[in-house]
Amino acid sequence: xxxxxxxxxxxxxxxxxxxxxxxxxxxxxxxxxxxxxxxxxxxxxxxxxxxxxxxxxxxxxxxxxxxxxxxxxxxxxxxxxxxxxxxxxxxxxxxxxxxxxxxxxxxxxxxxxxxxxxxxxxxxxxxxxxxxxxxxxxxxxxxxxxxxxxxxxxxxxxxxxxxxxxxxxxxxxxxxxxxxxxxxxxxxxxxxxxxxxxxxxxxxxxxxxxxxxxxxxxxxxxxxxxxxxxxxxxxxxxxxxxxxxxxxxxxxxxxxxxxxxxxxxxxxxxxxxxxxxxxxxxxxxxxxxxxxxxx
Amino acid sequence: xxxxxxxxxxxxxxxxxxxxxxxxxxxxxxxxxxxxxxxxxxxxxxxxxxxxxxxxxxxxxxxxxxxxxxxxxxxxxxxxxxxxxxxxxxxxxxxxxxxxxxxxxxxxxxxxxxxxxxxxxxxxxxxxxxxxxxxxxxxxxxxxxxxxxxxxxxxxxxxxxxxxxxxxxxxxxxxxxxxxxxxxxxxxxxxxxxxxxxxxxxxxxxxxxxxxxxxxxxx
Numbered sequence: 001x002x003x004x005x006x007x008x009x010x011x012x013x014x015x016x017x018x019x020x021x022x023x024x025x026x027x028x029x030x031x032x033x034x035x036x037x038x039x040x041x042x043x044x045x046x047x048x049x050x051x052x053x054x055x056x057x058x059x060x061x062x063x064x065x066x067x068x069x070x071x072x073x074x075x076x077x078x079x080x081x082x083x084x085x086x087x088x089x090x091x092x093x094x095x096x097x098x099x100x101x102x103x104x105x106x107x108x109x110x111x112x113x114x115x116x117x118x119x120x121x122x123x124x125x126x127x128x129x130x131x132x133x134x135x136x137x138x139x140x141x142x143x144x145x146x147x148x149x150x151x152x153x154x155x156x157x158x159x160x161x162x163x164x165x166x167x168x169x170x171x172x173x174x175x176x177x178x179x180x181x182x183x184x185x186x187x188x189x190x191x192x193x194x195x196x197x198x199x200x201x202x203x204x205x206x207x208x209x210x211x212x213x214x215x216x217x218x219x220x221x222x223x224x225x226x227x228x229x230x231x232x233x234x235x236x237x238x239x240x241x242x243x244x245x246x247x248x249x250x251x252x253x254x255x256x257x258x259x260x261x262x263x264x265x266x267x268x269x270x271x272x273x274x275x276x277x278x279x280x281x282x283x284x285x286x287x288x289x290x291x292x293x294x295x
Numbered sequence: 296x297x298x299x300x301x302x303x304x305x306x307x308x309x310x311x312x313x314x315x316x317x318x319x320x321x322x323x324x325x326x327x328x329x330x331x332x333x334x335x336x337x338x339x340x341x342x343x344x345x346x347x348x349x350x351x352x353x354x355x356x357x358x359x360x361x362x363x364x365x366x367x368x369x370x371x372x373x374x375x376x377x378x379x380x381x382x383x384x385x386x387x388x389x390x391x392x393x394x395x396x397x398x399x400x401x402x403x404x405x406x407x408x409x410x411x412x413x414x415x416x417x418x419x420x421x422x423x424x425x426x427x428x429x430x431x432x433x434x435x436x437x438x439x440x441x442x443x444x445x446x447x448x449x450x451x452x453x454x455x456x457x458x459x460x461x462x463x464x465x466x467x468x469x470x471x472x473x474x475x476x477x478x479x480x481x482x483x484x485x486x487x488x489x490x491x492x493x494x495x496x497x498x499x500x501x502x503x504x505x506x507x508x509x510x511x512x513x514x
Contacts, residue, residue, distance in 0.1 A: 031300070033492070042302065043302075045308070046302075046308065105311065106311030106312050109354065111311075111369055112309065113305065113309075114306060114314040115305055115306075116422045117314040117421060117422050118309060118311050118318065147301060149305065150301035150302075150305040153304035153305070154298055154301065154304055157297065157298040157303070157304060157422065158298055162422050163420070163421030163422060165400055165421065166399070166420075166421055215352055216349030216352045216353065217312065218312040218313050269399070270349070271348050271399075272348060273348075
């Protein structure tokens, strides 16, 4: 029950006629010598924290200390109720607003689950809860979805990276988007191969994305990148369910992400030295937030 | 494999905003606290790389201090840790280093009180995972693929045997072990990588042994 790459994960799952979530659960049981119930309970607790974060983000006044983020998730919800026509559709905006809600809670120093990081913590809850609404999924299916995304994240983290400081935003929001797409595919009844295709499709659309947070804070553009990550994950999942296949195999896409991240200059890896952070407005915000003491 | 558990990826549950700069930092602080073995009266934190540039905005400073106060990553008290430290009489100093570190998210923590001091260097590798790379001037070479016990102890006979006995009694197998010291009879460090997880009970049992001054488990 071991795997190091997405191809090996799919091979193990399909040869033994198991789901990706089941392979991940069995590997965790074996590697840590823990009973299934304990592992399932711990993941169910993570799901509870996610639900609470979504609820708070959509219903409470949320503002970060800097004032750079907060309130947009609720703004979208209000628009969804009042607008005559939703240009991208209610399903996409459901995922977008939930992803944003969790990301805004994170920026306001609320409690979240890092998936795989705090900077990208909105995408997986946004997608899993939206898909569960659409599919009428039970709680166990949702908990299993977290194991699917964990299995994909495990492969990405051990073959590339999952933090903006190490590989840019493609490694962070990109990985989370790919993990979420795979999770939603299993929720919808897709095969392990389809989950792997969803990973490739989602991640390819995040390649090259730099980590350039204004004032070094996990807010702008992070909250909106979580929102768009949620939408890309849902669309990638639909494409994979439709049978669309990536020309470049999933593990090679992950390898490409690794090399791109390695070649990315330090100024675009969470240092707030380049990109949006270095724009005139980005710099002005930085001075406003930190005052003159900040270099 | 740096990431071993599904909960390294889906987790930790934490106070935002950054898993590397907040949760990972809190874990480095908490590891430093458990290696020191008690609440310090003075903490000096030196930030390097990305930590030095962005620690204020990410709450890296309050997270490390929260860890030093023994708070977990999801403990709401982290947000108030600087005030709590002040109330509890823990003096806190932050320094920024221009030195280029091997890893962008590096922090060095010096914990002191009248009885002694411990210096810990940690790196936050992403997603809330961290590694301790240096302890009291001892460079650590951990594979990261197994749980590890870091034990500071007096360099006296029997210290190693006592620890080994506790592990054997708890059916924990040692995969790798390194013992080092600065000079004969001074402080020494045992690094033990194990095949099985080491729980709180075993950690407490080891910390109660004579000659042992601090124990940390890195899972």
